[in-house]
Amino acid sequence: MFGGRLSLLFVDYMTRFFQLPYPTVGYITKPQTQGTSSLPLIPSLTSFPTPAFPLSYSYSAMSQLNGAYYGPSIPPPKTSYHRPGRGGGCCCGCLFSLIFKLILTVIIIVGIAGFVFWLIVRPNVVKFHVTDATLTQFNYTANNTLHYDLALNITVRNPNKRLGIYYDRIEARAMFHDARFDSQFPEPFYQGHKSTKVLNPVFKGQQVVPLNAEQSAELKKENATGVYEIDVKMYLRVRFKLGVLKTKTLKPKVSCDLRVPFKGSAAFETTKCHWDR
Known part of the structure; x- marks a missing residue:
């Protein structure tokens, strides 16, 4: 019983201190402030009635308050699965690309050399x-x-x-x-x-x-x-x-x-x- 009241007292204090919305369950009336101080006063334990909800609800209320203040919880990152042997495909692709570029370069060089030779020699058929x-x-x-x-x-x-x-x-x-x-x-x-x-x-x-x-x-x-x-x-x-x-x-x-x-x-x-x- 005492633990439940203490939890409720802590919830009320945190709500008033951070100016959060009050939970709609578990309160009969809005707690009152005294004087002109902006900080709420901690009410006595005897001023709160026995809570009409189970003790476990206090943890649910705390979760709601934490969510309202800190925003929605961030889900854990998804674990990516790396399939073994996939890295070899990139190496093969790079190798084929390099070979293709080398062959293309040789063809271009030979073509240019042949064209220059033709311009210089101008061969005719016997x-x-x-x-x-x-x-x-x-x-x-x-x-x-x-x-x-x-x-x-x-x-x-x-x-x-x-x-x-x-x-x-x-x-x-x-x-x-x-x-x-x-x-x-x-x-x-x-x-x-x-x-x-x-x-x-x-x-x-x-x-x-x-x-x-x-x-x-x-x-x-x-x-x-x-x-x-x-x-x-x-x-x-x-x-x-x-x-x-x-x-x-x-x-x-x-x-x-x-x-x-x-x-x-x-x-x-x-x-x-x-x-x-």
């Missing part, structure tokens, strides 16, 4: 032409043997002002409708700036060349017209020279699709060759 072709023999016997005699003049033009070309190896293959019947190997040579070189391969001899039905039909037709479709393909190994610099060996291919008249039947027309991709 041009091949067959200016003359003489066919004096082209007979196909019953035992699948082809007898042939074909002489060509091939001009090679280097139009570049600063690039020289080393022709380290040249193989010229003569073919009749994709059936190869001979190969020649002109001498290697170096071609300087803005110069022209003439090659004179001669395909002469006899060779067993099996022909299928379609190729045999084409041969009969061309024997009748006196003009033969012969393809000459050149397989090259070349290096380019710029000043004292030389490139690595390249292996381009050049094709010349010829229509060669038999000797005396018609004149040969100059034919431009093309680079194979």
Whole structure:
């Protein structure tokens, strides 16, 4: 009993001292102040009746008073859960980003260097032409043997002002409708700036060349017209020279699709060759 009154007395004193609103439960009348002092007087213990509520309510009233003065209570911070192994993802992402940036930088540098090289050198395509072709023999016997005699003049033009070309190896293959019947190997040579070189391969001899039905039909037709479709393909190994610099060996291919008249039947027309991709 005494503890309950003491708690109520303390609540009343704190309420009047801090000028807080009175709890609506547990008081019959508002406590009176004496004189003109702004501080409340502590009433005697006998002036309060026995509280009509349980003792535990005093703690509830104190909680309300504390809330009114200090504001709402701050909830405890939430505990964050860190999943193990997540940090590795950031490292991998940073690594891939770095690799991508390095590759992009290399591509840009190579592109700029190539563009500058093109501006300085201005490379032009080497041009091949067959200016003359003489066919004096082209007979196909019953035992699948082809007898042939074909002489060509091939001009090679280097139009570049600063690039020289080393022709380290040249193989010229003569073919009749994709059936190869001979190969020649002109001498290697170096071609300087803005110069022209003439090659004179001669395909002469006899060779067993099996022909299928379609190729045999084409041969009969061309024997009748006196003009033969012969393809000459050149397989090259070349290096380019710029000043004292030389490139690595390249292996381009050049094709010349010829229509060669038999000797005396018609004149040969100059034919431009093309680079194979």
